[in-house]
Amino acid sequence: MTVNEFLPKPYPIAIANGSITCAAPSNIALVKYWGKKKDQIPENPSISFTLSACKTITTLHYKKKKDQDQFSFDIYLDGIPKPDFKPKIETFFRRIEMYVPFLKTYHFEIETSNTFPHSSGIASSASGMGALALCLVQLEQKLNAENAEESNYKKASFLARLGSGSACRSLEGELIVWGEHAKIEGSSDNFGTKYPYEVHEHFKDYQDVILLVDKGEKQVSSTLGHNLMHEHPYAERRFEQAHEHLSKLIDIFKTGNLDRFVAIVESEALTLHAMMMTSMPYFILMKPNTLHIINAIWKFRQNTGSKVCFTLDAGANVHLLFPKQEKDSVLKFIESDLAKFCQNGHYINDQLGLGAELLGSK
Incomplete structure (x- = not known):
């Protein structure tokens, strides 16, 4: 084609x-x-x-x-x-x-x-x-x-x-x-x-709450960030890793293995920001509150067995991903532990569309 x-x-x-x-x-x-x-x-x-x-x-x-x-x-x-x-x-x-x-x-x-x-x-x-x-x-x-x-x-x-x-x-x-x-x-x-392949029921009504850590303009445009990959010392291995992760997700989507899903999604988020921090020139788009939220998520998951996880785009905000059946408990967690790290306490409730x-x- x-x-x-x-x-x-x-x-x-x-x-x-x-x-x-x-x-x-x-x-x-x-x-x-x-x-x-x-x-x-x-x-x-x-x-x-x-x-x-x-x-x-x-x-x-x-x-x-x-x-x-x-x-x-x-x-x-x-x-x-x-x-x-x-x-x-x-x-x-x-x-x-x-x-x-x-x-x-x-x-x-x-x-x-x-x-x-x-x-x-x-x-x-x-x-x-x-x-x-x-x-x-x-x-x-x-x-x-x-x-x-x-x-x-x-x-x-x-x-x-x-x-x-x-x-x-x-x-x-x-x-x-x-x-x-x-x-x-x-x-x-x-x-x-x-x-095109089988998707387990776990993933058909996934939720995404976007924690607005920073509503301002990004310090570095995505276009500049992409261009810095041309001579990045770790670029080729990163591209290989993306193929590998996508291959693994095929089985994960079929079986509904949420633990493996969490591991790949969070690894991808951190790898994205690692590539930014190791480019030349280097830059950091995460904010201190981004890290506070990530650590709180890890602690919550360890204490409760929740399958909630985070991902990040090229910015400071945190996307909180979780199955719909956990919505009530995760929203309570956001209000009690995470909203304080958001700008003016703001976050957006979203889901698959x-x-x-x-x-x-x-």
Whole structure:
């Protein structure tokens, strides 16, 4: 399968103006992607839980324009103009123009909002690019006179990847693989795919409580972090480890072995941050309260036999993962022991979700 399948044929109809609203969730990687090749191709495969409550809602207003020599768009976050977002969107448009060649035909107004703090380590670029990509695919389906209800999630995932790598895992649910892996049929570097094998009941209603240790901007962008993997002394071994962990998860998902799941997920989180701390230049995105939370989780698990575990993205916030049957006890634990380490005591209750969706079209 090649990217040529995403090249469009001439559009049969013309549309002067309209709007499309889509929502896309964030996702939390269990096996982490860190390091990429040219054209947003991952150095290693990853797998993620698609979330439900943490999402971006984007409305794409489009109006045909006379000058079709350049991109034309404005972007708003929560109703406020965000000119600092424009370079990233323009880079995204340049990368995808050959696959959606109507981009210069229209002036776009992109209105976006998040249900979670922007740039705080909850993968806002993933949900944001996922929502925008689905809007563009919906517009293309209109130009092709296709049923807008039957979204082309594969193409949306492909486009989203060219904006933010992990965004390709935010189009569908509940377990999504991105990156070629020898033991996972259909896996691809070009787009996210639904995990194709047996999944034990333990993992079908998993919970994710996001402990907001730091809601501020990250000190180091993910793009810079990925680039530092190019000459990282431990990069090749890390890429091998990701393949190994994903292989082990195939059996874990089948058997429901939560102890082995906990070990791999926490190892992946700490390895991700270890790669940051051993790059050159090196950096630390965890905060003191991140470590307080991790130690409290380990103590709680030892004392209670709970299967709760943590994972981290490229930031200070902690994702607390656990089976639904432990929800009451874990929420009590959060209130009694962990909320004090969160900024203003804030945390977000989330769980597995089904992916992006079309909310409206005019």
